[in-house]
Amino acid sequence: MEELKEASAIVPPERAEIDYNTFVKAAQEVGLVCLHRHFEGTFTLSHLRELSQEISRDLDVDLKLKDETWDSISKIMAGTGERDLPSFIARLSTRWLRLMLIKGVMDGADGHEIIKKYADHFLQLADDEGIKTIEFLLSPFAFCKEGDLGIDYIDDLPKNAPEEEKEIIEQWKLRSAEIDQDNIPTLFSLCGAVNDLIKEKYRVINEDFSDDKRMGVGFRLCLRREKKAEEFLTTEIEETAKRFGGDRSELISQIVELYKAEVIQGVDIAGVESSKDLFLYNKLFTRLDQYGIPCTVHVAEMPESEAEKAYKNLETAIVNSRALRLGHAVRLFDDNAEINALLLQVLKSRTLIECNVTSNGWTGCAPNDLAEHPIIRALRRDHSLFKNNPDRIKELWDCIVICSDDPVIFTSEKESKAFLPLIDEHYKILCVVVPTVYPEKLEAIQRGDENALKEIFTELKTKGEQATLANIK
Numbered sequence: 001m002e003e004l005k006e007a008s009a010i011v012p013p014e015r016a017e018i019d020y021n022t023f024v025k026a027a028q029e030v031g032l033v034c035l036h037r038h039f040e041g042t043f044t045l046s047h048l049r050e051l052s053q054e055i056s057r058d059l060d061v062d063l064k065l066k067d068e069t070w071d072s073i074s075k076i077m078a079g080t081g082e083r084d085l086p087s088f089i090a091r092l093s094t095r096w097l098r099l100m101l102i103k104g105v106m107d108g109a110d111g112h113e114i115i116k117k118y119a120d121h122f123l124q125l126a127d128d129e130g131i132k133t134i135e136f137l138l139s140p141f142a143f144c145k146e147g148d149l150g151i152d153y154i155d156d157l158p159k160n161a162p163e164e165e166k167e168i169i170e171q172w173k174l175r176s177a178e179i180d181q182d183n184i185p186t187l188f189s190l191c192g193a194v195n196d197l198i199k200e201k202y203r204v205i206n207e208d209f210s211d212d213k214r215m216g217v218g219f220r221l222c223l224r225r226e227k228k229a230e231e232f233l234t235t236e237i238e239e240t241a242k243r244f245g246g247d248r249s250e251l252i253s254q255i256v257e258l259y260k261a262e263v264i265q266g267v268d269i270a271g272v273e274s275s276k277d278l279f280l281y282n283k284l285f286t287r288l289d290q291y292g293i294p295c296t297v298h299v300a301e302m303p304e305s306e307a308e309k310a311y312k313n314l315e316t317a318i319v320n321s322r323a324l325r326l327g328h329a330v331r332l333f334d335d336n337a338e339i340n341a342l343l344l345q346v347l348k349s350r351t352l353i354e355c356n357v358t359s360n361g362w363t364g365c366a367p368n369d370l371a372e373h374p375i376i377r378a379l380r381r382d383h384s385l386f387k388n389n390p391d392r393i394k395e396l397w398d399c400i401v402i403c404s405d406d407p408v409i410f411t412s413e414k415e416s417k418a419f420l421p422l423i424d425e426h427y428k429i430l431c432v433v434v435p436t437v438y439p440e441k442l443e444a445i446q447r448g449d450e451n452a453l454k455e456i457f458t459e460l461k462t463k464g465e466q467a468t469l470a471n472i473k
């Protein structure tokens with residue numbers, strides 16, 4: 001555990017001494033719920049290496065990369081030390097999953113089988129953690145024909161790109177005519193492949209589970225604001241839709257079909273928030289609403305210096321988008337008159353906040369000291385709306401669901417297999433807030449009373465399960 005703490009971005013607070021082992025045991029016994037975890041934010045370098053070997057063997061293709069490429073991937077995934085959202089996103093595995101997919105398809109593999117292998121690995125990790133219900137975020141446009149795999153508009157590579165990556169992408173462009181098109185996933189077929197895997201191995205999130213003890217799984221289609229591939233879903237882009245070969249109405253119809261077929265649970269808007277104001281998606285929100293498609297948004301995941309922009313986005317999310325849940329929402333807790341009015345509205349409507357505090361330090365939206373995170377401070381009543389209002393603190397707690405976002409960011413490479421990212425997130429948060437939110441249980445927990453912890457986990461789990469889109473739509 002020692003290396004792990006060193007590797008972590010956030011110093012575990014010492015507000016309440018809770019025995020970690022008792023904590024883990026209680027959490028695993030009750031089971032956890034995660035409503036906000038990115039597919040592309042979960043694979044560490046060693047997961048990628050394992051996948052490359054496993055897929056090469058099982059699908060009889062060559063997915064292996066050169067040692068110098070792995071070294072370079074390792075450096076890129078470790079990050080530059082910058083704390084902002086673009087640097088954070090650059091550390092995720094999206095680019096490398098895509099590279100291996102392209103390499104496999106050029107080698108004759110069916111891309112859908114590769115995607116299923118990725119999904120299998122992702123879900124196995126969650127299952128090993130003791131998660132009982134997961135609604136994860138998949139950005140299919142990173143891996144499909146209509147998105148970043150489109151031959152003409154694949155991302156421009158950064159200067160430090162490994163030579164082998166450049167070569168593979170160059171080949172991909174040159175050999176486009178000879179590639180079997182059926183092997184390249186489309187938005188529709190890719191989501192279908194992931195859904196098939198879920199049905200084969202797990203319980204679908206909205207199905208009755210009285211006799212089925214397997215992990216319940218669903219996913220949202222996650223759109224990335226900063227990507228050209230998804231630009232056509234905003235209002236100003238009729239032009240770019242044509243330029244990038246995307247037909248907006250056709251793709252929106254496909255999203256509707258995917259939802260109706262119960263392949264996706266809903267739609268989420270993520271990515272670099274400063275790159276596109278949320279109101280540009282108003283037309284999309286209207287369309288989603290028209291078809292009853294649940295929507296969640298990443299919002300106010302911005303540093304204090306961009307508070308005004310974050311407030312505008314929060315207003316759009318809360319007033320216009322009818323978002324059923326808000327991801328991050330850090331700036332909603334800035335505690336000033338302007339933003340407190342919106343926070344009261346969130347409490348009143350019981351809109352869930354997917355709280356991902358570990359990521360917020362790395363994206364520069366919150367201090368590295370977890371105890372100083374705006375949401376944790378509010379839960380500790382260090383906020384004018386909650387200071388002398390125990391009922392309201394209960395309301396706030398009812399709106400918070402603890403999630404893990406991108407475990408790759410806070411999981412050390414060495415411990416990636418054995419470490420339980422979501423449990424660690426719960427542990428850190430509860431260590432700080434337990435004395436305020438569960439004062440009556442604190443003494444029992446400190447005594448090592450597992451039952452007191454299990455009661456807390458049961459409450460968290462019930463709340464999380466009720467908040468799945470399958471339940472609230």
Ligand SMILES: [Zn+2]
Binds near residue numbers: 298
């Ligand atoms: Zn996220």
